[in-house]
Amino acid sequence: xxxxxxxxxxxxxxxxxxxxxxxxxxxxxxxxxxxxxxxxxxxxxxxxxxxxxxxxxxxxxxxxxxxxxxxxxxxxxxxxxxxxxxxxxxxxxxxxxxxxxxxxxxxxxxxxxxxxxxxxxxxxxxxxxxxxxxxxxxxxxxxxxxxxxxxxxxxxxxxxxxxxxxxxxxxxxxxxxxxxxxxxxxxxxxxxxxxxxxxxxxxxxxxxxxxxxxxxxxxxxxxxxxxxxxxxxxxxxxxxxxxxxxxxxxxxxxxxxxxxxxxxxxxxxxxxxxxxxxxxxxxxxxxxxxxxxxxxxxxxxxxxxxxxxxxxxxxxxxxxxxxxxxxxxxxxxxxxxxxxxxxxxxxxxxxxxxxxxxxxxxxxxxxxxxxxxxxxxxxxxxxxxxxxxxxxxxxxxxxxxxxxxxxxxxxxxxxxxxxxxxxxxxxxxxxxxxxxxxxxxxxxxxxxxxxxxxxxxxxxxxxxxxxxxxxxxxxxxxxxxxxxxx
Amino acid sequence: xxxxxxxxxxxxxxxxxxxxxxxxxxxxxxxxxxxxxxxxxxxxxxxxxxxxxxxxxxxxxxxxxxxxxxxxxxxxxxxxxxxxxxxxxxxxxxxxxxxxxxxxxxxxxxxxxxxxxxxxxxxxxxxxxxxxxxxxxxxxxxxxxxxxxxxxxxxxxxxxxxxxxxxxxxxxxxxxxxxxxxxxxxxxxxxxxxxxxxxxxxxxxxxxxxxxxxxxxxxxxxxxxxxxxxxxxxxxxxxxxxxxxxxxxxxxxxxxxxxxxxxxxxxxxxxxxxxxxxxxxxxxxxxxxxxxxxxxxxxxxxxxxxxxxxxxxxxxxxxxxxxxxxxxxxxxxxxxxxxxxxxxxxxxxxxxxxxxxxxxxxxxxxxxxxxxxxxxxxxxxxxxxxxxxxxxxxxxxxxxxxxxxxxxxxxxxxxxxxxxxxxxxxxxxxxxxxxxxxxxxxxxxxxxxxxxxxxxxxxxxxxxxxxxxxxxxxxxxxxxxxxxxx
Numbered sequence: 001x002x003x004x005x006x007x008x009x010x011x012x013x014x015x016x017x018x019x020x021x022x023x024x025x026x027x028x029x030x031x032x033x034x035x036x037x038x039x040x041x042x043x044x045x046x047x048x049x050x051x052x053x054x055x056x057x058x059x060x061x062x063x064x065x066x067x068x069x070x071x072x073x074x075x076x077x078x079x080x081x082x083x084x085x086x087x088x089x090x091x092x093x094x095x096x097x098x099x100x101x102x103x104x105x106x107x108x109x110x111x112x113x114x115x116x117x118x119x120x121x122x123x124x125x126x127x128x129x130x131x132x133x134x135x136x137x138x139x140x141x142x143x144x145x146x147x148x149x150x151x152x153x154x155x156x157x158x159x160x161x162x163x164x165x166x167x168x169x170x171x172x173x174x175x176x177x178x179x180x181x182x183x184x185x186x187x188x189x190x191x192x193x194x195x196x197x198x199x200x201x202x203x204x205x206x207x208x209x210x211x212x213x214x215x216x217x218x219x220x221x222x223x224x225x226x227x228x229x230x231x232x233x234x235x236x237x238x239x240x241x242x243x244x245x246x247x248x249x250x251x252x253x254x255x256x257x258x259x260x261x262x263x264x265x266x267x268x269x270x271x272x273x274x275x276x277x278x279x280x281x282x283x284x285x286x287x288x289x290x291x292x293x294x295x296x297x298x299x300x301x302x303x304x305x306x307x308x309x310x311x312x313x314x315x316x317x318x319x320x321x322x323x324x325x326x327x328x329x330x331x332x333x334x335x336x337x338x339x340x341x342x343x344x345x346x347x348x349x350x351x352x353x354x355x356x357x358x359x360x361x362x363x364x365x366x367x368x369x370x371x372x373x374x375x376x377x378x379x380x381x382x383x384x385x386x387x388x389x390x391x392x393x394x395x396x397x398x399x400x401x402x403x404x405x406x407x408x409x410x411x412x413x414x415x416x417x418x419x420x421x422x423x424x425x426x427x428x429x430x431x432x433x434x435x436x437x438x439x440x441x442x443x444x445x446x447x448x449x450x451x452x453x454x455x456x457x458x459x460x461x462x463x464x465x466x467x468x469x470x471x472x473x474x475x476x477x478x479x480x481x482x483x484x485x486x
Numbered sequence: 487x488x489x490x491x492x493x494x495x496x497x498x499x500x501x502x503x504x505x506x507x508x509x510x511x512x513x514x515x516x517x518x519x520x521x522x523x524x525x526x527x528x529x530x531x532x533x534x535x536x537x538x539x540x541x542x543x544x545x546x547x548x549x550x551x552x553x554x555x556x557x558x559x560x561x562x563x564x565x566x567x568x569x570x571x572x573x574x575x576x577x578x579x580x581x582x583x584x585x586x587x588x589x590x591x592x593x594x595x596x597x598x599x600x601x602x603x604x605x606x607x608x609x610x611x612x613x614x615x616x617x618x619x620x621x622x623x624x625x626x627x628x629x630x631x632x633x634x635x636x637x638x639x640x641x642x643x644x645x646x647x648x649x650x651x652x653x654x655x656x657x658x659x660x661x662x663x664x665x666x667x668x669x670x671x672x673x674x675x676x677x678x679x680x681x682x683x684x685x686x687x688x689x690x691x692x693x694x695x696x697x698x699x700x701x702x703x704x705x706x707x708x709x710x711x712x713x714x715x716x717x718x719x720x721x722x723x724x725x726x727x728x729x730x731x732x733x734x735x736x737x738x739x740x741x742x743x744x745x746x747x748x749x750x751x752x753x754x755x756x757x758x759x760x761x762x763x764x765x766x767x768x769x770x771x772x773x774x775x776x777x778x779x780x781x782x783x784x785x786x787x788x789x790x791x792x793x794x795x796x797x798x799x800x801x802x803x804x805x806x807x808x809x810x811x812x813x814x815x816x817x818x819x820x821x822x823x824x825x826x827x828x829x830x831x832x833x834x835x836x837x838x839x840x841x842x843x844x845x846x847x848x849x850x851x852x853x854x855x856x857x858x859x860x861x862x863x864x865x866x867x868x869x870x871x872x873x874x875x876x877x878x879x880x881x882x883x884x885x886x887x888x889x890x891x892x893x894x895x896x897x898x899x900x901x902x903x904x905x906x907x908x909x910x911x912x913x914x915x916x917x918x919x920x921x922x923x924x925x926x927x928x929x930x931x932x933x934x935x936x937x938x939x940x941x942x943x944x945x946x947x948x949x950x951x952x953x954x955x956x957x958x959x960x961x962x963x964x965x966x967x968x969x970x971x972x
Binding site (some may be wrong): 003050178 | 489491493496501503505509536547559562573576578586594601603604605610612649661662666667690694795803810821823826847859860862863864866932934
């Protein structure tokens with residue numbers, strides 16, 4: 001008995017089933033508002049609904065979609081729900097979803113230019129487009145010694161930047177001989193509010209968590225540039241190598257912007273690599289109003305990254321990372337065993353993106369970015385971000401005007417951090433009740449030591465009325481909470 | 487002027503455009519056989535066809551699809567073409583593509599159990615299913631201290647396993663203090679034929695390329711277990727720490743199987759982590775006939791990985807990696823800053839897959855595996871692999887019977903390595919002509935020093951007639967090559 005290839009891909013079956021799935025997704029988006037944002041299932045419930053063994057014989061798409069509705073959907077926290085205000089958004093759009101679909105349908109693998117030239121060149125091209133849209137300095141363009149690439153997440157991009165910095169500082173000696181052979185410790189700097197991926201990358205890359213200097217913050221949650229300067233000077237005096245500085249533009253907790261121009265001065269003085277992590281806030285640089293704050297100092301950065309998958313309607317995963325000089329990155333990460341050698345790479349003049357990242361293989365992620373930029377257009381993307389910032393400003397105003405609530409810090413773009421004046425316990429109880437209640441989802445953080453609720457606006461379907469409803473829910477729950485306090 | 491959310495996602499537009507894209511993909515697959523497998527474009531051609539600036543105003547899907555046909559498709563090497571025999575396959579299927587589509591359409595982010603329980607639990611569940619299908623030892627099941635997770639590629643999975651090994655060997659000291667503080671060098675072992683990702687991971691993790699011992703091969707391309715034992719003993723005597731051994735089951739060049747049981751003995755003796763990289767060959771363990779060879783020694787492995795995206799009809803990217811004891815991995819990679827803390831994680835009893843990997847965020851990759859396993863079924867998946875092995879055996883027979891050609895080594899599963907007897911120049915010329923000719927695509931390798939062409943069968947649409955056509959093309963080009971030789 002032989003296998004019938006039509007069982008794997010039959011065009012007519014695919015057309016029919018594809019329509020069903022497209023309709024299922026459209027129905028899902030239409031039903032989102034009626035679903036509880038946060039999944040209420042207990043640990044193990046999803047697995048308890050699934051058979052212990054995989055099927056021997058093929059099942060129908062209908063059987064799968066039935067289980068999707070029955071088991072998977074109740075087990076989801078709906079990140080695309082208009083009432084999802086937790087963490088940062090991971091928003092999707094019709095064009096992006098279709099771009100992901102095309103990427104899967106084409107099924108090419110772009111590890112080398114030669115394994116699918118369009119996969120590489122379209123990526124280089126849309127990253128140059130993004131450079132223009134954001135107003136990034138020309139040094140990040142592919143036509144210079146720089147250029148951009150797509151990574152799954154900011155964590156992966158940051159790891160690659162840190163390894164490139166490590167190799168630049170040690171003239172490729174760490175790669176060759178290991179970190180153990182360095183006489184001088186490589187030091188990493190970031191603020192106390194930097195993303196956990198900085199410490200994670202220091203651990204993975206063999207630099208070590210103890211060599212990460214978490215620099216203190218001012219009252220606005222921004223890195224203290226004088227403390228950074230002192231720390232770098234001290235380390236240099238102690239015989240260490242200030243190696244990598246991660247400045248954050250839009251911290252995870254409260255959206256603070258580190259003072260990149262001042263950080264850049266210290267970095268330059270010590271020859272350290274300056275990485276700017278603008279994972280969430282970076283998207284807003286497409287709006288001229290927000291650009292100056294977001295790009296201040298970017299002209300001094302060695303690498304600069306943001307996530308189109310957070311606030312630019314490209315579905316997760318899509319992190320865009322640019323290098324001012326791609327040499328260090330490529331030298332640090334290139335591997336060309338015999339089976340990957342090819343004329344185009346050896347002639348030079350082409351980019352092999354596997355030299356820019358940890359994995360060898362790559363899927364065609366540029367498509368979803370290309371479709372989103374083309375089918376939505378820059379003007380609409382700007383309007384959208386402007387709307388979200390305006391709604392967050394309104395929301396912050398309502399918080400300020402309510403005697404029960406407090407802004408924990410000024411709103412940053414579309415992020416508002418607030419708390420009940422009643423103290424931490426009241427705020428944690430409120431968050432818990434809000435997320436159980438169902439129509440909105442928030443997350444929390446600690447800002448200047450104070451526990452706060454976070455409202456991050458950015459959902460694809462979110463409109464002003466959802467932000468208003470969020471406020472109504474919060475105030476009505478806060479009211480019953482007051483009364484129920486003994 | 488405000489943004490209209492329907493520009494980002496309008497259900498009715500999505501239904502209409504979704505159908506168009508589904509049809510475009512079905513048409514593409516139907517046209518594949520008429521397209522040249524290998525892209526013939528020159529570097530820069532794709533970019534030269536695209537406008538330098540992104541559009542301000544939205545464009546239609548038709549405009550995008552027009553450019554897809556005009557610019558992208560000619561710039562692709564078609565990995566789904568039935569005549570694609572290069573590298574290893576990265577095969578897709580209708581169900582997998584629909585699974586990827588659903589993942590994009592749901593747009594959830596599974597960094598923590600709590601951020602979408604079904605995203606985590608379905609992944610754990612299908613990885614247990616795969617455990618059963620492959621016949622992997624029970625220690626890799628989630629119900630033990632082990633368990634599996636999906637990564638983008640084998641390179642990323644291997645890096646995580648190596649970091650876990652490094653931390654196990656140094657009691658988390660490398661993470662905390664950096665590799666620099668180790669008195670003993672951590673040593674990594676793999677064969678000369680191991681994938682380049684072993685050396686890449688040693689560089690990234692701060693271990694250093696010079697501490698990777700590339701162990702010699704026997705004539706079949708398998709790691710010499712005595713040479714490994716000697717190297718490990720020598721290193722231990724020299725005061726180094728034998729830390730991580732990567733055994734390959736199915737090498738990239740020629741599909742050789744390292745003797746895992748013997749390698750495991752040395753690893754165990756020195757307390758080193760044993761990782762089995764079965765990226766390509768692993769899928770064939772679903773067939774009882776091939777299982778014993780593939781799984782020999784797996785019961786001693788600390789980690790074991792293979793790529794459903796290579797030979798199991800799940801579209802790239804989908805690497806499955808299991809741990810025998812997940813503790814070291816989680817301890818090495820966990821980061822729980824305040825904004826990620828949640829009741830479920832703190833209560834224990836749930837898996838947070840961001841603790842298993844470099845990135846924080848995760849997309850819902852289990853869906854494409856789930857749809858593939860359910861809609862194709864285990865029996866068909868087995869038949870398919872059996873067919874491919876049978877065709878490779880036939881092809882190897884034709885090579886052997888032709889006086890102009892030579893098998894460079896015995897075929898391994900569905901991979902055949904062969905060369906012209908005329909010498910390396912003749913073989914490289916033949917490969918070049920084959921790939922320009924258009925109906926098939928092959929790649930090359932070097933086996934025991936000898937240059938060879940590689941025919942890797944595994945395409946979704948590939949049938950026996952395509953393998954026959956490949957042989958006809960090769961022999962007819964070889965014939966004209968003989969005549970054109972001066």
